[in-house]
Amino acid sequence: MNAHIITIGDEILIGQTLNSNAAFIGEELTKIQIDVRKSSVISDNEEEILKEFKRCLNENDLVIVTGGLGPTHDDITRTCIVKFFHTELVNNYEVLEDIKNLLNKRGKKITKTNEGQALVPKNAVVIRNSLGTAPGIWIEKENKIFTAMPGVPFEMHQMMNAFVIPKLKEKLINSDYYIKMLTLQTTGIGESDLFEKLGNLDELLNGAKLAFLPSQFGVKLRITVKEGNEESANNKMSEILQRIRSKSGRYIYSDKEESLEEVVGRLLIERGLIISIAESCTGGYISNLLTNISGSSAYFERGVVTYSNASKIEILKVDEDVIEKNGAVSLEVARQMAEGIKSISGSDIGLSITGIMGPTGAGIDKPIGLVYIGLCDDKVCTAKKFNFGDLRLRNKQRAAQAALEMIRRYILGISYDE
């Protein structure tokens, strides 16, 4: 089965909103072996919408649409669906009940605008929306599937998980091949260096496909194996993984779609370690990442964002003279910050970070992108120097990723020397 994802909305075209919906749908379809051929973004314009519906349904088995189903005047997707399928709107009492219940839970009365949302195309199966007032639409016609959902991400996610994906799974017939896809996540090495470290790709891959996906967090390696059945796909994937790991295993922090903070969180729990963090230049970003993980209170005790020198001295007992002599962005201050946070929190690990994120703040010997990361446990205190780039937010992300990687390498005993 192949699919086309249509996102409707000027806000996406003109760059006000990132198209996270197409990404989510693409990921979910790929997981159940549906081939996402193309994705398009079109304007809230009737003519364009009708043209795109026609073209995409001609070329694909499945068309998934998001956006333009909301309660306001600029939501025209439903009208277009009615025209496209030559049908009409009818009142759906189940949906009306859903809307009333939802508003009731929020302590609100139903308005005329809300009531209008219970009107659905006559030929459609309704996808109920437990998190919002706009229902989704599912239409099957001439062996093709057409489905439309509202563009609010968490409403759409819930409808995909509860209705669309299970329904598609039923429809999927057995095919004569099996595709296995796996992504290795690396950090601390650039794309070209990694490419050269892997050597001869034909030997490495034996017919499989490998894609390099660089970002500020590291380079992902996506491996795609296509074999006659699941077992031989699994075997081939294992062989490739073994070869890649032998060449660059130390840089790989995961073989799943997970973040480095998830990996670090799991390692901390496994080892029963508690961490506390003292941040200067990253301004709370590392603590934020660690506490994005549910259950992080088991290993994250506290964080401090010691942005001013006064706060470094008062909270972390960093030596005023050391700041005076070396500057706040220095190996020695990083070390003292890590010692300080470990000591006041009583945690097993104290991690610290200080640096210059830009665009201002650079000195003669201290360029933008200069960062020191410190790590102390009961026995040792180390600090390491990094040089990142020129862009502030990117530097925060790269610095945080490097700090998380330092924790990972500390726990697993992976050195930074080659």
Place this chain on the structure above:
Amino acid sequence: MNAHIITIGDEILIGQTLNSNAAFIGEELTKIQIDVRKSSVISDNEEEILKEFKRCLNENDLVIVTGGLGPTHDDITRTCIVKFFHTELVNNYEVLEDIKNLLNKRGKKITKTNEGQALVPKNAVVIRNSLGTAPGIWIEKENKIFTAMPGVPFEMHQMMNAFVIPKLKEKLINSDYYIKMLTLQTTGIGESDLFEKLGNLDELLNGAKLAFLPSQFGVKLRITVKEGNEESANNKMSEILQRIRSKSGRYIYSDKEESLEEVVGRLLIERGLIISIAESCTGGYISNLLTNISGSSAYFERGVVTYSNASKIEILKVDEDVIEKNGAVSLEVARQMAEGIKSISGSDIGLSITGIMGPTGAGIDKPIGLVYIGLCDDKVCTAKKFNFGDLRLRNKQRAAQAALEMIRRYILGISYDE
């Protein structure tokens, strides 16, 4: 001039990477009045790429492509361009020098892989890349413009700003209408409520267009005015703005594409106020947002992420008995946290936040999404209760936005009572 944006890369289609490139390009083109008609994402597949080039160049004046120009084997965009335009690759010595210089700065020698990147299509103008090794490509043919850039966002941004946008500006001819677009950013009010507050839209808009764009940060209102010339577009926009502000001004925090933390930062600087933040449930996210802004050290003194009860008691001097009696997620603890951070930092404003982000941690009277935000100055200490939703990361974002809005309303003296 109308445009189509093509993004090449399986990683976008299968949802591994968000399409931030199309968003950036869409935004930049819109700013110079180029009409972004459509955007599409296609696979790293030669046949698909050639088909899409043809269709898009037929239907549009301008086609902008990103992705697939990197140094590795899976980057096939350049080959496709050569085939599509029936041309050949030639060595470009300027590009070769750029690559050598860039690698030299990083302390690296040029490799064979890098050298290959100096090959460019014969019919193309080269777009030089100061931040990476892959050059961009600019081709004009039969009154159409075709341009391709690498998919690494910050390299592409630099090429857009330095080359593509200036070049497009030269090409733009005067048109007989003028489009003005403006976005109002609101927070603290839902889409339907805002819609009803605005009343009769025909009267409000007088022929202009209005779009509602909801997200976890609030609802954006995008107003589009199309008039014969710039002056009458400006006048009409002013009238509409005045009418909207009179109906729902208190919820509007900006009429620009800026974040609430930027607005709050500017207000703090204008009033000469210093703030410090004590976070529990948001785990450093608010401090992180405030310090995303360059120059934030002028108003952000320090932050603490008092995740454990011990840290609330030790750092912020929250009363242990009050935690025991009311729980860490309570109005009283929020108030004491705000008092504590104000007192230890000596800042003008102390802001605090404590809540239950989920999925675990809910109690009988304390559902997931319950959040208290406290704010103290020299005279008053207040705290306010909020109820957000069920999803952890979304709750962090909504809670942080509500906290920033509380600072904005405090500074501007806007009450929460209607």
